Amino acid sequence: MSILKPLQLTLAILKPDIVAQPHIASQIKNIILRHGFYFVRSKLLTLTRAKAEEFYKEHEGKFFHNRLVSFMSSGPISIHILARENAIAEWRKLMGPTKVLRTIYENPESIRGQFGLTDTRNSTHGSDSPETAKCEIKFFFPEFNIKEWEVSEAPLFSDRKLEFDPVKGVHFCVDPKW
Ligand SMILES: Nc1ncnc2c1ncn2[C@@H]1O[C@H](COP(=O)(O)OP(=O)(O)OP(=O)(O)O)[C@@H](O)[C@H]1O
Ligand SMILES: Nc1nc2c(ncn2[C@@H]2O[C@H](COP(=O)(O)OP(=O)(O)O)[C@@H](O)[C@H]2O)c(=O)[nH]1
Numbered sequence: 227m228s229i230l231k232p233l234q235l236t237l238a239i240l241k242p243d244i245v246a247q248p249h250i251a252s253q254i255k256n257i258i259l260r261h262g263f264y265f266v267r268s269k270l271l272t273l274t275r276a277k278a279e280e281f282y283k284e285h286e287g288k289f290f291h292n293r294l295v296s297f298m299s300s301g302p303i304s305i306h307i308l309a310r311e312n313a314i315a316e317w318r319k320l321m322g323p324t325k326v327l328r329t330i331y332e333n334p335e336s337i338r339g340q341f342g343l344t345d346t347r348n349s350t351h352g353s354d355s356p357e358t359a360k361c362e363i364k365f366f367f368p369e370f371n372i373k374e375w376e377v378s379e380a381p382l383f384s385d386r387k388l389e390f391d392p393v394k395g396v397h398f399c400v401d402p403k404w
């Protein structure tokens with residue numbers, strides 16, 4: 227019996243440039259699925275400029291801040307709570323480095339290397355630490371209780387057959403008791 231490794235949660239975003247191209251969005255979702263991530267929660271929304279500023283507060287004053295906030299509030303984004311062993315680092319590895327204009331040469335097989343357009347429009351976002359993941363999950367899913375999920379849903383994720391519902395964009399347990 228393999229030792230079940232604890233699932234870690236991270237917050238992933240497909241940015242407006244990707245959501246505007248549904249076939250690319252589904253390509254990226256398939257890459258996520260193929261790399262062993264579970265979709266725990268998913269939603270589609272358009273950020274107001276103020277919300278985008280709040281989300282990217284850490285970058286206030288940087289030269290790219292204005293274009294970043296304008297871009298992130300320019301259209302719908304697809305937001306996901308992903309679960310996997312070591313999810314935060316593994317999703318950042320799968321995304322590739324931030325600056326696409328280098329990544330396309332240094333990590334062409336990464337998601338940003340494949341689908342990123344510029345350093346601003348770099349296709350995806352991922353939390354960069356457990357604390358950030360907690361804050362970012364709360365920011366987009368205020369109703370989601372991490373502790374409750376760890377007790378009630380995570381055990382089902384770890385050792386039961388799950389299926390991915392492409393319409394809802396989340397995994398569900400095929401066990402009728404769930
Ligand atoms: N004012 C600046 N100071 C320093 N570096 C900059 C500045 N503006 C742009 N850059 C750098 O130039 C490169 C191109 O910037 P960027 O990716 O934003 O391209 P862009 O054409 O402006 O696309 P977008 O409209 O998506 O922002 C990036 O490496 C970025 O970091
Ligand atoms: N144009 C431009 N955008 C940047 C640069 N650095 C960061 N960004 C944008 O700001 C977002 C947040 O930056 P950061 O948290 O450092 O990178 P991330 O965690 O990999 O998304 C990135 O995803 C980019 O969209 C840069 O040097 N140039």
Ligand SMILES: [Mg+2]
Binds near residue numbers: 352354
């Ligand atoms: Mg970041």
